[in-house]
Structure formats: C-alpha cells, structure tokens
Amino acid sequence: MQRSGAPDAQRRRACASLGAALVVAALAGCAPTPPPPAPAGIAVSVQQNRLDIARGKMTVVVHNGGASAVTLTSLVYADARWASVLEWTGALPVPAGRARSVTADLMSPACATSPTDVAGTAHLVFQTDRGAASDDYGVDDPFGFVARAAQQGCFASRFAATAAVDLVDVAVVTGAGAAVAELTVRIVNHGAAPVRLDTVKSTTLLQPAAGGWLWEPAQVVAAGESVTVRLEAAPARCDLHAIAEDKVGTRFEAAVSVLSDPIDRGSLTLVASDPQRARLYDFVATTCGFAP
Structure with a gap:
C-alpha cells in the first residue's frame, strides 16, 4: 500500500510546486513597472522681460542641460508670494542644451501673507524616449522679479x-x-x-x-x-x-x-x-x- 501510494503523493507534491510557481509568476507579471527616472540636467527659472512687462505677462523658463531632447507636457509653478498657482499643459519640445519658455498672465501677489524669501517650486512632467517622467524643481529667480513684483503689487493695492x-x-x-x-x-x-x-x-x-x-x-x-x-x-x-x-x-x-x-x-x-x-x-x- 505504501509503495502504490508513493507515486500519487509525488504527483500531488509536484502539482503543488508547479501551482505555487505559476502563482508567483502571475504576481510578478502584475507588479507595476517603475516609471523612468526624471531627465538629467533640468533647471527652472522665472523672469519678466521687457516684452512681458508691456503685455502684463511673466515667463517660466525650462532649461535642458542634459544630453537628450525632452518634451514638456505639464508644468505647475507655485510660490507663497503669489496668490494663485500657475498650471500649464501642452507639448513643448526642449532640445538638449537649450531652454524653452512658458508665458502666462502675471499673477496677483499674496498680500495677506507675511513676506517670504522662500523660492518657488515647479512640478514638471516630461515625455522622454523612455516614457513619461516627472520631478519637482526649485525655481531660480536670477533678477529678483518675484519679490519686486509682489512688493510693487501690494503697495499699489494699499495706495489705491x-x-x-x-x-x-x-x-x-x-x-x-x-x-x-x-x-x-x-x-x-x-x-x-x-x-x-x-x-x-x-x-x-x-x-x-x-x-x-x-x-x-x-x-x-x-x-x-x-x-x-x-x-x-x-x-x-x-x-x-x-x-x-x-x-x-x-x-x-x-x-x-x-x-x-x-x-x-x-x-x-x-x-x-x-x-x-x-x-x-x-x-x-x-x-x-x-x-x-
């Protein structure tokens, strides 16, 4: 009896092992693929050039210091000195070694809050040759545009x-x-x-x-x-x-x-x-x- 039952037990164990392996393989196949890393060499700045001043606009500049071209598909720029957040979506190619700009209406200053020197941040989403990638970036303000615009805007409101x-x-x-x-x-x-x-x-x-x-x-x-x-x-x-x-x-x-x-x-x-x-x-x- 023991000898005749041994093959059945072995078959059951083999089937159990195979079933477990199939479950592991299935679970591995369902695991999400990690997103590609954010492109290297990206930097963000904000400014208002002479043409922007005349039109009541401001510009967020995306600099691509990396070796590969990317396409900017989404930008969310926030700074505690502005009363709102700038949100943009589209398809803006940014070649390697170049910069491209997103221009928007000049935002109103946040006059009710205390002045702050904390820099703004931008969340960017890119389409790369490896798929969609995103990251958060500090926003440089090389000409002190934000502090100056907020100060002037808040004074103008008080004076009015x-x-x-x-x-x-x-x-x-x-x-x-x-x-x-x-x-x-x-x-x-x-x-x-x-x-x-x-x-x-x-x-x-x-x-x-x-x-x-x-x-x-x-x-x-x-x-x-x-x-x-x-x-x-x-x-x-x-x-x-x-x-x-x-x-x-x-x-x-x-x-x-x-x-x-x-x-x-x-x-x-x-x-x-x-x-x-x-x-x-x-x-x-x-x-x-x-x-x-």
Missing part, C-alpha cells in the same frame, strides 16, 4: 485705497523755444491722509526737458483734493530703434508716498494709453527729424 495717480493727457507744446511733450498727471486723493507724488523716472524713450533722469514734482495732495501736475519731456535718444524696438518707453515709474505715520512709500507705473503712446512716438519722430 487712499488715492489714484494717472497719466491723463499728452500734448506737444512749445517750451523755451523748442517743442516738448507735456505729460499731464492727475492725483486724486479720496482717502483720509495726504499723499505726495515724489518723483517720476525717465524712460529709454523720454527724459525731462530740463535734463537729468528724474522729474521731481514733490507735489503734496491733501485728503479729499485733486491736483494736476504737468511734466515737460524731450527725447532721451534719437535713432529709429528708439521707437521701432520700444517696449517700455511710455511706461513711467512714479515714486509716491502716503503721509501717514509711518509714511508708506512705494512706486506705481503710469502707463500711456494707445492714443497717448501714438502722440509720444510722433513727437519723438518729429523732434529727432526722422518723421516722414
């Missing part, structure tokens, strides 16, 4: 609660025997504290007709009052590129103060409207002698 400063007119007039562009700036104080228009900076296109690089009106406007200031301007340069390549020459940085305790100082940008910009370009062209 007290007063408004606008470039309301541009005209060509004759001053000291020569034609000058007259910039009319209106300060309307609807708050409870006096405000002051301290200075206005020259631009690549226009400067004070009297010389120098600053208009210095130092105009104080009491609470509830409205004051108009006129600034005389002359061309800052006389060549065709001054107009042909101009991006920010009709955007004037004005230093203003709320004369509270303590004094709140900052800067605003006086932006010429399209008709005002056209008049300023015509004035420069005529004054410099290259108008048709």
Whole structure:
C-alpha cells in the first residue's frame, strides 16, 4: 500500500510546486513597472522681460542641460508670494542644451501673507524616449522679479485705497523755444491722509526737458483734493530703434508716498494709453527729424 501510494503523493507534491510557481509568476507579471527616472540636467527659472512687462505677462523658463531632447507636457509653478498657482499643459519640445519658455498672465501677489524669501517650486512632467517622467524643481529667480513684483503689487493695492495717480493727457507744446511733450498727471486723493507724488523716472524713450533722469514734482495732495501736475519731456535718444524696438518707453515709474505715520512709500507705473503712446512716438519722430 505504501509503495502504490508513493507515486500519487509525488504527483500531488509536484502539482503543488508547479501551482505555487505559476502563482508567483502571475504576481510578478502584475507588479507595476517603475516609471523612468526624471531627465538629467533640468533647471527652472522665472523672469519678466521687457516684452512681458508691456503685455502684463511673466515667463517660466525650462532649461535642458542634459544630453537628450525632452518634451514638456505639464508644468505647475507655485510660490507663497503669489496668490494663485500657475498650471500649464501642452507639448513643448526642449532640445538638449537649450531652454524653452512658458508665458502666462502675471499673477496677483499674496498680500495677506507675511513676506517670504522662500523660492518657488515647479512640478514638471516630461515625455522622454523612455516614457513619461516627472520631478519637482526649485525655481531660480536670477533678477529678483518675484519679490519686486509682489512688493510693487501690494503697495499699489494699499495706495489705491487712499488715492489714484494717472497719466491723463499728452500734448506737444512749445517750451523755451523748442517743442516738448507735456505729460499731464492727475492725483486724486479720496482717502483720509495726504499723499505726495515724489518723483517720476525717465524712460529709454523720454527724459525731462530740463535734463537729468528724474522729474521731481514733490507735489503734496491733501485728503479729499485733486491736483494736476504737468511734466515737460524731450527725447532721451534719437535713432529709429528708439521707437521701432520700444517696449517700455511710455511706461513711467512714479515714486509716491502716503503721509501717514509711518509714511508708506512705494512706486506705481503710469502707463500711456494707445492714443497717448501714438502722440509720444510722433513727437519723438518729429523732434529727432526722422518723421516722414
């Protein structure tokens, strides 16, 4: 009996071993394949160039310092100094040794939070020759753009609660025997504290007709009052590129103060409207002698 049952037992053990091996093989086949590693040599930065400034945009730049081309398919950029997160999806080829940019609307600053110097982060997803890969990256800000934009944006919001400063007119007039562009700036104080228009900076296109690089009106406007200031301007340069390549020459940085305790100082940008910009370009062209 023992001899006749031995082959059956051996067969059962063999079948059990085979079944276990098949289960292990099946489980191994079901294990997820690990994703490919993120591409090497990737870096991320943020900036706002001259064209971006004029259009109210900002740029996130993806640098590929690796040896292989990749395609950026998703970008999520966050920074505690912005009130929102930038999210982008698409298909942007980034060749090896090159950089490509994602341009978006300038985000609003997070004025309710405490200022922070912590850099932003970006989560990137790439399509590579080995499949989809992703990673998180610190975002470099080589020109201090984010801190500057957040500071200016938050100051502008505070100042708007007290007063408004606008470039309301541009005209060509004759001053000291020569034609000058007259910039009319209106300060309307609807708050409870006096405000002051301290200075206005020259631009690549226009400067004070009297010389120098600053208009210095130092105009104080009491609470509830409205004051108009006129600034005389002359061309800052006389060549065709001054107009042909101009991006920010009709955007004037004005230093203003709320004369509270303590004094709140900052800067605003006086932006010429399209008709005002056209008049300023015509004035420069005529004054410099290259108008048709």
